[in-house]
Each structure stands twice: as structure tokens, then as C-alpha cells.
Amino acid sequence: MTEIQKSLNRYITAEMDEWDFSGVVRIIQNGKILFEMCRGYSNIEFGIQNTMETRFTVASVAKQFTAFAIMILYDKGLLQLDKKANWYLPPNMKLPSEITVHHLLSHTSGLHNNYNFEDDFYVGEDRKPYNKEQFFRNWIIKEPVKKPGKEFEYNNSNYNLLAWIIEYVSGQDYYEFLQENIFLKLGMNHTIFDDGQTIIPNKASNYMHDYGELARVPYTNNLYSIGAGALVTNCDDLQKWYECLKNRDILSEDAYGIYLSENKNNYCYGLERYEEDQTIKYAHGGDMLGVSAYTQYFFDEDICIIVISNTESLDQYRFGNGIAAILHHKKPPAYSKPEEIFLPPEELLKYTGTYLPGKIHIEQKNGKLYLVRVNQNIHIELYCVGKDSFKRRYEEQQTIHKLISEGDTKPSVWGYGLISKQFL
Secondary structure: OOHHHHHHHHHHHHHHHHHOOOEEEEEEEOOEEEEEEEEOEEEOOOOEEOOOOOEEEOHHHHHHHHHHHHHHHHHOOOOOOOOEHHHHOOOOOOOOOOOEHHHHHOOOOOOOOOOOOOOOOOOOHHHOOOOHHHHHHHHHOOOOOOOOOOOOOOOHHHHHHHHHHHHHHHOOOHHHHHHHHHHHHHOOOOOEEOOOOOOOOOEOOOEEEEOOEEEEOOOOOHHHHOOOOOEEEOHHHHHHHHHHHHHOOOOOHHHHHHHOOOOHHHEOOOOEEEEEOOEEEEEEEEEEOOEEEEEEEEHHHOEEEEEEEOOOOOOHHHHHHHHHHHHOOOOOOOOOOOOOOOOOHHHHHHHOEEEEOOOEEEEEEOOEEEEEEOOOOEEEEEEEEEOOEEEEOOOOOOOOEEOOOOOOOOOEEOOEEOOEOOOO
16 A cells, blocks of 8 residues: 555545545546545445445536536537527527526526525425426526626526436437437446436435434435436446546547636536646535535546545535545645534523524424424534534534624524524
8 A cells, every 4th residue: 555545544534434424435546546435324224335336326416417418419510509598498498588508507597596595496396296397487487587697606407407408409318318428338337317216226325414313315306406416326437437538538629628618616517627736626516415426537637536425424525625635745624523512401592493484493402402404304413612603513514603693692594583482
């Protein structure tokens, strides 16, 4: 084992131990596996452990595949990126006329973002049977709409629309197009679109902490994530995907140049681009209930980092950057767990109540404080780390919840003030 491998082993083992990580890590350099490790259970109920072959949901890591599929259509001359998206959408789906395909790919469309605290889409509407037309009409083509091209706003709706463009232009289902034009060509035999019904062998279940105990995540209909998520894959297939991007297979040089070009906010098409110390990194993460994924690509140095987990315990972005730091002979960013300050139950009561009806509550139970989310489906334990300041117990969180800001007397969470001591 080389010194780099020893450093990686120490760092990754310590991180996994500290955060009770469940998932896999693989690091590829110069076409060979430099380091890999797996931990935890793909299915707790049946005691099935994760392996390096386990398939995981990768959430928004899927966006790079959707964008790549659009570039395949571009190469075939079937669409133009600077033309109106409406040209390539079904007649019953019409966007504001100024929005182009490029705006969707670069998250600059200005469309309404339905993943917010006020709307009832997240773990609400997305639990219901999927109807594409109703989804478009009720949740995507909504006010407010900002002027296209002016601002970057990460929005899953952009990539839902790109999936429908792929279907309308190609005449194939989204997954069929990706399967035929990407996965089969690369031998990615373990990558599939999770439609919620197809049996996917060796797929990890997703877990989160509820009242401090591991639990299955609340159900959502994966079809609402088409284009933006819902892909299931494993390390072997993601390694093949990295090799495709590094070797510039499938697409033309022109298409690759566009695909990997930075737009606003470091965003390319389905990937982010960063440059530090003359080192260029492409990356994209994925987050959803019980899922955390992260891919990093250093094409010039032929390095690929893959992190996939079926829990949300560890901040995969900091973790991935820590691995990259070691590979570049730098000190990795360490986790931070402030010392806990114990508060009596009666003192915790000042934070309890409703902050946003049906969406954000805080409750005190058995002397512990819980942030209650999504119609009381999720109960996240908080512990005190300072005056009116709290962190999550089981999930790494960079930002401290300052429940009462300096100069205020009224508690607030994410900008929402306490409105009632009762649950509304």
C-alpha cells in the first residue's frame, strides 16, 4: 500500500466511523482502482450488506446523463441549443417563448421552482400517481417566472423538461433513449431508470434517522424525477461513464466542448466546473431523502472519485473534496462536531411550535428537540451547541440552526418565525 493509499485509508475510515456511513467509495487513477471501500447495509431488514457491486439511487448525478443525451440529439442535427425549447416539446406543453434549450441545460430558464417550503409538491404531490400533463400544468408552468438567461437557479423542472424533449424529438421513452445511445454502448449494464415498479436486483434501500432511529424514507413517486434523478447505478458503471467523458467517446469534439463549457455559477450542462491551482475539476452531487451521491472528475490528471450512500449521514461534498485534497497532497477538510450543551426540557420548550403549517415544526419529546418536516413524516434530532444554536445529531450539517438570532426574541427556522405553540 502506497503512502497515498494509507492516507486515504486513514481519512476515509475515520470519516465512515464518525458518521456511521452506509455506502461505497471508489477512487480511480490512470485507469486503475487506487482505493475503494464499502460500509453498511443495502437492506437492514434482511441484514444484506453493501458491496462494491451494490446499486444505489444517485439522485441529481443523473443530470449529467440527461444533458449528454441532449447533446447526442444536437450531434444528430435534431435540435439546436439556442432555439426555443417549445420547438422540441409536445404541443400541449408550452413554455414562455424566450426559454431556449440552453436555458434549461444551464438552469437559467427562470421557471418556477416547486421544491420550496411553501408549495405542497415535495413529499406531497410527488407521492401521487404520475400524470405528465398535470405535472407540467400544475407545477412547472407556474408563476413567478423570471427573465430567462439572467439568473442561475438550480431547478429540477429544467431537467424534467429536457427528458420530455428527448422523448418528443427521439420518439423513444427517456430511458430507452439513454439505454440505446449511452448505457449499452458503454457496457453500463447495471444502470436503470427506477420507475417504482421494475424489480432492480441488488438495489440498496434508502434510510434516514427518524426520532434518532434508522427508518425507511417516506415514499415518493420516482417518475416525478424523470431527467433530474431516479437513475440507479453502481461504481462499475460510473467508472465506465467517467472513461467515456475522459476519452470523449460517443459525442463529437464540438459537442463535448459545449457540454463541458462553464455557464453561470460554475454550471456547465449537468456538471459543475471548478478551477483551483491550475487544476480543473468537474463534479456533481445528488441529494434526496436517504440518498447522497457525489462524482468528481479530474480529466487532466485522470482521477475519478465516486461516493454513493443510501443514508444522508455524511456531507458527501466535503468528504469528496477531502479525498481530492489527499490526492493533491493537501490537508483534507475535517468534520466539525461541536461539544453538546445540555438544556433542561423546560428550556427547550421556548423553541417548540409551528413555523410553517404542515411543513416546519419543532417539538420536544423525552427531553430532546426535534425539527419536524414534511407533514410530520420526518423528525430530525437537534442538539444545542451554543446560545440558541443547534446542529443535527445524525446528519452532518455545515450550517448551524440559529433558532433565535442576535437582537431577536422570537424563534425562527429558515426565515420562518414561530407562529403558534400548537401544531398547525
